[in-house]
Amino acid sequence: MSEKINFEKKVLSENDRLAAVIRENLNARGILSLNLVSSPGSGKTSLLERTLKELGEKLNIALVAGDVQTENDANRLSKAGGRIVRPVITGGACHLDARMIDRALNKIDLSGTDVLFIENVGNLVCPSSYDLGEDMKVVLISTTEGDDKPLKYPSMFRRSSLMIINKTDLTEFTDFDIDKVKANARTINGDLEIFELSCRTGKGLDAWYEWLIDAAAKKKNSRQ
Amino acid sequence: MHELRVATEIIEIVCKEMERRKLSGLKEVGLRLGALSGFDAGALSFSFEAAVMDTPLDGAKLNIEQVPVKGTCRSCGKDFEVNEFVFICPHCGSTEIDMTQGDELDIVYLVEDK
Secondary structure, eight states, X not given: OEEEEEEEEETTHHHHHHHHHHHHHXXXXXOEEEEXXXXXXXXXXXXXXXXXXXXXXXXXXXXXXXESSOSHHHHHHHHTTXXXXXXXXXXXXXXXXXXXXXXXXXXXXXXXXXXXXEEOOSOSSGGGGOOOSOSEEEEEEETTSOTTHHHHSHHHHHHXXXXXXXXXXXXXXXXXXXXXXXXXXXXXXXXXXXXXXXXXXXXTHHHHXXXXXXXXHHHHHHOO | OHHHHHHHXXXXXXXXXXXXXXXXXXXXXXXXXXXXXXXXHHHHHHHHHHHTTTSTTTTOEEEEEEEOEEEEETTTOOEEEESTTOOOOTTTOOOOEEEXXXXXXXXXXXXXXX
């Protein structure tokens, strides 16, 4: 004899519950929160370094930097002028989850913060499934990768709101087609906003900074 | 292999429910898995089989129902199944699509072993 029992539960419901608590806290403070995701080596840390150096006067930025091992990224970001940089070592785990973010945020003073960056572990698969309480995911792709990556990792590109194409200064040395990567990304996600830039030369960064300042101001004004 | 962590999470949730309902054993755990959940059915089954040993669920099978991605077009309002993750409306060509199904990772039923 066996009996089928109806029992409906989201497997990640505990993560989602904590993410909702984090989101509520950040919303109440009017802090714009961005979850940065990409393959390893696309330039998440470089983008944050430049952003900290060049926008540090205008925006109060806090960071949570996730890595599987080492605090190297967190150290780089502290040197770049990060007001608050909280390292999270996942100890082998391939992504950050809401519990790690909750712990990290409990250890930092968020008062006066305009923007919170969460630098996820370099991985285009696992981080897509975990809500961290962020306003949006920002996915980076660089011109030394394949321009078909959005098609290979649809879950991540579907769940991101912004795509940043980095290392545009290297385009002439690679077979990466910028128009193609944009077209590929838009078949997965027609709402994606796209920026093209080079963290090395600085080209295209102004548009990103403008967007960031504007988005932070909107978030602050939305505070109830 | 984040499927192993998810398998462990499923087992923890189900164990709590078994305790609550005072069930001694399970034959089956039903799971609904969306095509865009970010999790692989094969790896999940494999991980579950390994992780379930020596738990109250020992011997239970994970029965995975895979569901496709579905969307609603914001321009023409029609519903359609999204093939190959191409989020373009087959009726009007719009790329403004709301996803209505496909990111599930849900336990849906248990089968008791009496």
